[in-house]
Amino acid sequence: MFEPAAFGLERKEAELIERARCFGQSAPAPRAARHDRDATFPTENFRDMHPEGLLAICVPKADGGLGASYRTYSIAAAELGRYCGATALSWNMHVCSTLWTGALADELMMSAQERAEHNARRRLHYARIVADGAIYSQPFSEGGAAAAGTVAFGTEARPVAGGFRVNGKKIFASLSGAADYYGVLCTERGEGEDASRRNTLYLAIPADAEGVSIVGEWDPLGMRATVSRTLLLKDVFVPEDEMLMPRGVYFRAATCWPHMFLTLSPTYMGLAQAAYDFTVRYLRGELPGALPVKRRMYPTKQIAVAEMRIMLEQTKTLWFQAISEARANPTKEQVLRAYAAQFTVMENANALAAKAIRTCGGQAMLKTLSLERIYRDSRCGSLMLPWTAEICLDRIGRESLYEAGETDE
């Protein structure tokens, strides 16, 4: 998708991205239709990722991982998204538990004590992934305003001897029933204390801990193979060592490293490319599974493909710029560009898929082909908190017109 010479990718970066592309073609692609139809989790894709090192793509090299940077991971995830959106999105939930605690946390201000504590704890999590192929997930959403970042999480952790007692409910918990650890955001609240976002804890809760249960149906429009059911936590004891970040550090990350929330976009960048790729192959009469009928000679098809290509190039260029400038304490311009990139990828992925269906025609949207799945999966992108398409628009408008602290009073 991103030609190394054209985009100035380093050799090591290009190699990892190539590895993800080859993996996407060989393992998830042929399994995608079945898991989408049955709304089942592609566990075997994750088992196959382990020997490839892909579960540990963002685990630092010193801890046995591949040590991919934010940008390298993002492009690798986009490559995977071309072949199975649900696998790429679930992989993102897993990888972020290592990226955020790894390269991202390395750029955050921490006291020497916090740093030592963090490095010791994250080694435990990384060892589980590197040695045992453990899978982590990221159930943050609760159905209220917390996932948008405006109020404290309703899931609460009461400090007790040796750890925490956690109670709460998480909706849309992708990888429910498949993850070995749920990376839960919750509010640490001592006796008589008010709930505060500053006291957000990021805890890895073992899936088999007493008090963890999964409830509800999962029969959605798209991203069906993410199996994002509801996670209930009832008086779950979580040892202190399961902290994925020291106290206060998640809040610092969310404030100083806003691009951490752009990590839902790579999957949809891949889906945008997939919609375009499908259209070109279909119109050339070269799509496996479709009749070898050429439709490329009609001027209307050529114009549609030209428009799709322009939209895809615009999307890729903006997104590449945004993922390349992800860092701690970005400038205001960089943050606004990240919102714009998220909005553009999420909206354009679905616009491209819709246009692909109109251009290719009726036979192209049959369930025997991948386009209708790409269309349904791509519809989900702009709904994903905390940076939904609406929230991005809201912030771009407001923050372009107001400097911090300005009012009209």
Ligand SMILES: Cc1cc2nc3c(=O)[nH]c(=O)nc-3n(C[C@H](O)[C@H](O)[C@H](O)COP(=O)(O)OP(=O)(O)OC[C@H]3O[C@@H](n4cnc5c(N)ncnc54)[C@H](O)[C@@H]3O)c2cc1C
């Ligand atoms: C396929 C899929 C997989 C998912 N996997 C996960 C997962 O693994 N972990 C996880 O934590 N979540 C996950 N989510 C959940 C997702 O991020 C959202 O939390 C979920 O879609 C929330 O839906 P809601 O209807 O409760 O949103 P609501 O909070 O009701 O918001 C509805 C809409 O209102 C707008 N809105 C909300 N708050 C504000 C605000 N403060 N300002 C302006 N506008 C606002 C937004 O545009 C939003 O889309 C997943 C979602 C999907 C679709």
